[in-house]
Amino acid sequence: MARNLPDRSPAMGARRRVRSKIAENGKELRKRDIWVRKTTVDWKDESVWANIRNQGCYHKSDDIIVSCGTVTINKADGPCPKVLVVYNNRIGIFQLPKGRKDIGEGYLDAAIRETTEETGIAVRPLRLRFGSRSTPPRLATATGATAYGSEDPSTGVTRSLSNEMIGVSE
16 A cells, blocks of 8 residues: 655755745744834935936846835834835935846745845735726728737837726725
8 A cells, every 4th residue: 555655855855944944034034123214215305316316226228137026014013004115325215125036036936035135024925906907009000900019020029008007906
């Protein structure tokens, strides 16, 4: 009679070690405090924008890399929810925690990893219910026909689609 024996492959052992390490790190993360800044950034202050322009990292649109992050909300401390931000010492502003997605990594996994790395706070995803719609614009063609969201044959990218956010429901 065959019995189901636990998988003892090296890969399975490595997964267990990773899970154990994550659990250990999670215990440490829960002990950290969340700091709250009582003042806000004055976005009308030209020196804030000068810092961003002079020290920020800007790329042309064809050089963009995938960046993933979270909007982490803490509702536990009272009636007013708090949003988790990190202070960028280089340019002197607060930002949402985010970072580069690793090759082969999912977007959600990258967002959670980057938030934990930058803040030391373990986060978990929540369902976000929102409505959206996409309406392809009409493109006139030489034959007089109407094309919707034509595709560039050299790249396979669909051009001229527009997205619009239409609201959030709780």
